[in-house]
Amino acid sequence: MEETSNSINSRRRTLRETLGLGRRSLPDGLTERLQHLSALDRVTQGLAKGVRQVLPAGHPLRDLLHGVPTGHPLHPPLATVSLGCWTATAVLDVIDADPRATRAVLATGVMSALPTAAAGIADWSVLHREQQRVGFVHSLINLAALGLYTGSLWMRATGRHNAGRTMGFLGLAAAGVGGFLGGHLAYRMTAGPSHAETLTHLVPLGWHDLCRLWDLPDGRPVTRRLGYIQLFVLRHGAHVKVLADHCSHLAGPLHQGRLVLEKDEACVVCPWHGSVFRIEDGAVLHGPATAPQPAFEVNVRGDGVVQVRPRQS
Ligand code: FES
Numbered sequence: 598m599e600e601t602s603n604s605i606n607s608r609r610r611t612l613r614e615t616l617g618l619g620r621r622s623l624p625d626g627l628t629e630r631l632q633h634l635s636a637l638d639r640v641t642q643g644l645a646k647g648v649r650q651v652l653p654a655g656h657p658l659r660d661l662l663h664g665v666p667t668g669h670p671l672h673p674p675l676a677t678v679s680l681g682c683w684t685a686t687a688v689l690d691v692i693d694a695d696p697r698a699t700r701a702v703l704a705t706g707v708m709s710a711l712p713t714a715a716a717g718i719a720d721w722s723v724l725h726r727e728q729q730r731v732g733f734v735h736s737l738i739n740l741a742a743l744g745l746y747t748g749s750l751w752m753r754a755t756g757r758h759n760a761g762r763t764m765g766f767l768g769l770a771a772a773g774v775g776g777f778l779g780g781h782l783a784y785r786m787t788a789g790p791s792h793a794e795t796l797t798h799l800v801p802l803g804w805h806d807l808c809r810l811w812d813l814p815d816g817r818p819v820t821r822r823l824g825y826i827q828l829f830v831l832r833h834g835a836h837v838k839v840l841a842d843h844c845s846h847l848a849g850p851l852h853q854g855r856l857v858l859e860k861d862e863a864c865v866v867c868p869w870h871g872s873v874f875r876i877e878d879g880a881v882l883h884g885p886a887t888a889p890q891p892a893f894e895v896n897v898r899g900d901g902v903v904q905v906r907p908r909q910s
Contacts, residue, residue: 628781631734632727641729648722654871655883662719663884670789670887672720675713676779680772682706683746687769690762700753703765707750710743720788723870723885725847728788735778742771791888793845797907799825804904810897813837818852818865823905828893829865830903831856831876838876839893839905840865846872846886859883878908 621629652659664671683706689699714736721732745768752761783789800823808821813832820842821830827842829851842851849869856876857864863876872886879890893905 624777624781628731628778628785631731631778632786634730637730637733638726641726641733644733645722645724645729648718652719652722655873659719660884662716664716664887665881665884668881668887668889670716670720672713672716673783673789675709675716676776678709679706679713680776682709683742683765683769683772686746686765690765696753696758700750703746703750703753707743707746710739710746714739714743720885723846724788728782728786731778731782731786732788735775735782738771738778739775742768742775745771788847791845791886792848793841793843793891794888796826796841796843797891800907802906804896804906807839807903807905810835810837810901810903813903816856818854818856820850820852828905831865835897837895837897837903838863839895840874840876840879841891841893844869844872844874844886845881845888845890846870846884851890 652662660666662671682702686699686703686706689702717732717736717739721729721736724732745764749761749764749768752758752764805823807823807828807830810832813819813830815832815834818829818831821828829840829842831838840851843849844851844867846867847869849867849872851865851867851874853868855866855868857866857873859873859875859882864873864882865876866873867886870885871883872881873883874880874886874890875882877892879892881887881889892908894908896904898904
């Protein structure tokens with residue numbers, strides 16, 4: 598028994614060594630290699646640029662696909678519909694359920710994959726290079742899963758039920774690998790979560806002295822540090838507006854962004870991927886960001902000291 602386990606361990610070591618993964622686990626090593634696979638860049642950069650040309654910053658469809666109207670990314674909930682339907686298909690196949698019910702569930706998964714992919718592609722087009730490499734392979738594998746499930750549906754509809762089931766199981770395996778890479782992209786590479794959410798937790802409650810009013814330039818955003826975090830500070834005359842400086846999308850430096858008027862309201866455009874935030878309260882007017890930018894309340898003391906505290910929602 599001990600000998601068997603030793604031989605399995607030694608085979609695993611050999612595989613890791615062959616793949617050059619060192620002491621990392623197989624999934625960790627493979628995803629890390631994928632992140633650094635610069636050979637994909639020509640394709641990914643070209644495709645991403647094409648998507649951004651078709652759906653430029655501020656385009657209503659692009660905002661919809663990012664999830665701006667709901668304030669939450671659209672791709673993850675849509676993906677759960679496709680994956681849920683495909684998992685249900687496998688269960689129905691295993692218990693030999695009514696073929697019509699199985700086909701209906703499978704068809705729902707196939708149809709929901711189209712808006713899921715559209716939302717994912719919109720998000721993917723405005724990611725960092727390493728994230729785009731992983732996202733590209735994630736989408737290729739999911740495309741293969743979609744092809745297998747479409748084939749499975751066709752086989753079932755034309756009476757070749759067993760072949761349809763086999764293709765369905767192969768599709769589930771592909772969708773599982775695609776889902777794993779999607780999870781890696783979202784949780785390890787933080788392609789989806791708000792990058793500004795944690796910032797206000799680093800600021801103790803209460804008012805904090807930030808700077809002197811007249812040390813701030815008029816009409817030009819600058820940064821000021823408040824403890825661990827960096828703030829975007831904009832003065833207009835005696836009025837000061839303060840937001841967290843790192844963009845909620847991927848932490849771009851907002852103080853380097855353009856100031857614009859959007860619906861008669863002062864906004865800042867993130868210099869990295871063009872998210873537009875209202876300066877008054879950090880609300881998102883255009884994506885890719887979906888989470889608002891943390892805003893701070895400001896108090897200018899009689900002696901000209903600007904004080905800030907996180908805005909209570
Ligand atoms: S970092 Fe992407 S829009 Fe700001």
